[in-house]
Structures are given as structure tokens and as C-alpha cells.
Amino acid sequence: AQSVTQLGSHVSVSEGALVLLRCNYSSSVPPYLFWYVQYPNQGLQLLLKYTTGATLVKGINGFEAEFKKSETSFHLTKPSAHMSDAAEYFCAVSEFTGTASKLTFGTGTRLQVTL
Amino acid sequence: SAVISQKPSRDICQRGTSLTIQCQVDSQVTMMFWYRQQPGQSLTLIATANQGSEATYESGFVIDKFPISRPNLTFSTLTVSNMSPEDSSIYLCSVDIRNRGGNEQFFGPGTRLTVL
Numbered sequence: 001a002q003s004v005t006q007l008g009s010h011v012s013v014s015e016g017a018l019v020l021l022r023c024n025y026s027s028s029v030p031p032y033l034f035w036y037v038q039y040p041n042q043g044l045q046l047l048l049k050y051t052t053g054a055t056l057v058k059g060i061n062g063f064e065a066e067f068k069k070s071e072t073s074f075h076l077t078k079p080s081a082h083m084s085d086a087a088e089y090f091c092a093v094s095e096f097t098g099t100a101s102k103l104t105f106g107t108g109t110r111l112q113v114t115l
Numbered sequence: 116s117a118v119i120s121q122k123p124s125r126d127i128c129q130r131g132t133s134l135t136i137q138c139q140v141d142s143q144v145t146m147m148f149w150y151r152q153q154p155g156q157s158l159t160l161i162a163t164a165n166q167g168s169e170a171t172y173e174s175g176f177v178i179d180k181f182p183i184s185r186p187n188l189t190f191s192t193l194t195v196s197n198m199s200p201e202d203s204s205i206y207l208c209s210v211d212i213r214n215r216g217g218n219e220q221f222f223g224p225g226t227r228l229t230v231l
Contacts, residue, residue, distance in 0.1 A: 032217060032218070034220075036222075041227075042224060042225075043119075043207060043222045043223055043224040043225045044158075044207070044209075044222040045222075046219065046220075046221070049217075049219065051217040052217075090157060090158070094218070094220075096217075096218060101211055101218040101219075101220060102148075102160065102163070103148075103158075103160070103209075103220055104160075105157045105158045105159075106157060107156065107157045108156075108157050
């Protein structure tokens with residue numbers, strides 16, 4: 001069984017400040033990990049993913065995340081927040097079933113960016 | 116990648132009625148998924164739809180309430196039956212695509228359902 005915990009349902013940062021959204025996972029097999037973003041009234045868009053290889057992964061819009069196996073974490077960061085980053089962010093872990101991936105999502109973190 | 120469209124984008128329905136949501140993909144895919152996102156909450160997988168076979172439902176979801184069709188490799192429907200206000204949610208379909216970096220899910224824009 002797999003699960004995802006996102007610490008902090010709401011995070012508020014000032015424009016230009018560091019963004020840090022926390023995600024911890026539990027998985028019985030080597031995980032595939034994802035961050036998705038959901039803008040108001042829109043579907044989910046993939047920001048970045050970790051499957052194998054380099055543990056620091058870079059995504060779209062300047063976001064990156066680091067897979068830390070020892071901490072079972074996959075925190076999302078961005079050096080400098082922009083107003084357009086305001087959205088809901090979901091961390092997800094995948095169980096690969098051989099033909100498809102079954103995603104388990106965290107509860108989401110709403111990022112607010114203030115002037 | 117995949118481009119996914121859903122119809123309708125939103126609807127307001129009366130208690131006791133049913134609504135069928137359509138999901139269309141621009142490429143052939145084996146697996147499609149249906150998720151529910153209740154207000155202010157995360158996504159919960161309803162079922163996995165494989166072309167040519169019965170859908171596989173997650174715990175807490177049953178075929179009588181959420182019948183699914185998967186007539187071909189680019190299309191699926193989800194019906195929300197005998198609706199109640201508790202069914203008010205965003206319903207999203209997704210597809211699983213295998214690419215160089217492994218498997219990846221792409222999501223449709225969602226159908227926002229309000230049940231009165």
C-alpha cells in the first residue's frame with residue numbers, strides 16, 4: 001500500500017521568496033513520485049516527476065524537487081515565487097502495475113503568493 | 116503526451132437524476148482512469164477502465180452508482196447515477212502514457228458537477 005502526506009494545507013509566501021511545499025510518502029516498492037499543479041477551475045498539470053536516476057529533478061516554471069529515500073520525502077521548491085504560482089499543488093506516488101500506473105494523491109497544498 | 120477533453124465541462128443537476136460524462140483522448144491508450152475531487156479535497160480514484168473489459172472499481176465505489184463504458188481505445192464515459200448533493204464534485208479522467216521517462220498520467224480538464 002502507498003500513501004502521501006502533504007504538510008500544510010495552506011502556504012503563504014511573498015513574491016520573490018522561497019517556495020517550499022512538503023511531501024512525505026510511504027511505499028512498499030521503489031516509488032515513482034510526482035508533483036501536479038491545479039490552477040483555479042482547471043485540470044491537473046504535471047510539474048515534475050521522479051522515476052529513477054538523479055534524485056534532484058527539475059520541472060516546469062522553475063520548480064524542482066529532491067527525492068530523499070532516507071527521509072521518504074519529495075519536497076517541492078522554487079527559489080523565487082511569482083504571483084502566477086498561486087494554485088493548488090498535489091504530491092502523488094505511483095504504484096506501477098506492469099501496464100499502467102495507479103496514482104495515490106496527497107491532500108494538496110494551496111499556495112498563496114502575496115505582494 | 117496526450118490531449119484529453121471532457122464533456123460537459125460543468126453541469127447542475129437535480130437529485131435523483133443521472134449524468135454521463137464523456138472523456139475523449141487524441142491517441143489510443145490502454146488504461147484510462149476516473150477520479151473524483153470533492154470540494155476542497157484531493158483526488159480519489161473511482162475506477163480503472165481497460166478497453167474491452169469490465170472496469171475495476173476502488174473500495175467505496177460500485178458499478179451500479181458509477182457505471183463506466185470503454186468502447187474503444189480513445190473514449191470512455193462515466194455515469195453518476197441517482198445523484199445526491201454528496202455527489203457534487205469535480206470528475207476527472209486521466210490516461211496512462213508510457214514514454215522514455217516511464218509511465219505518466221495526463222489529466223482532462225474535469226467536469227464540475229453540482230447536485231441540488
